[in-house]
Amino acid sequence: MFMLSLIQRFALVCIGFVLVACGHVDEVTPKKYVSLIVAHTARLKIEIAKSLIANPGKPVPQAGVLQLPPPRGLAPMKFDFGWVTADGAIVIQSTKYAVVVLQEPTLDQGKVKWSCVVHPVEAKPNLCGSDYQNELLQNKQSALKKFQALDLNRSSSG
Numbered sequence: 343m344f345m346l347s348l349i350q351r352f353a354l355v356c357i358g359f360v361l362v363a364c365g366h367v368d369e370v371t372p373k374k375y376v377s378l379i380v381a382h383t384a385r386l387k388i389e390i391a392k393s394l395i396a397n398p399g400k401p402v403p404q405a406g407v408l409q410l411p412p413p414r415g416l417a418p419m420k421f422d423f424g425w426v427t428a429d430g431a432i433v434i435q436s437t438k439y440a441v442v443v444l445q446e447p448t449l450d451q452g453k454v455k456w457s458c459v460v461h462p463v464e465a466k467p468n469l470c471g472s473d474y475q476n477e478l479l480q481n482k483q484s485a486l487k488k489f490q491a492l493d494l495n496r497s498s499s500g
Contacts, residue, residue, distance in 0.1 A: 371465075377467040379434055380467065382412060382413065383432055384413075389404060390430040393430065402428065404426045408421075421434045422438075429446075441462070444460075445458050446459070456471055457471045
C-alpha cells in the first residue's frame, strides 16, 4: 500500500512538472517578427528622415551595416542581414523567420513617407508602410523637435 502511494505521488509530481514546464508560450510568427522589426526601426527612421530633409539628394549618414539598438526595456532584434542604403532604405533579412523586409523613404514636399515591402507578402503586418504609421512617425518627429527646442532654450537661459 505504501509503495503504491509513493508511485502515485511520483506520478503526480511528474505530471505537475510537465504541466508547469510546458505552459503556453507565445509563438513569434513571421508576421509578428516583421511587426517587431517595424517597431524597432522607428527611431532610426526618424533619424533618416531628418537627414533626408536637411540634406536632400545626399547620402544619409546612417548608411552601411544596420545598427539597431533596442528601444528601452526591449531585447535586441536578431537578424541575419541588416543594411541601410545611401538613400535611407532599411533592408533586413532573417533566415529563422524566412522574411525579407524593405522599408524605403520617399521625400515629398519636405515630408518623408515610408513604404514597406515584405517577402513573403503574408508576413506583412497592416501597419507596415501605412499612412497611419507615417503619421505616427511625423508626430513623433515634430514632438522631438519641440522637446529639443525647449531643451535648447532652457540650457541657453541657464
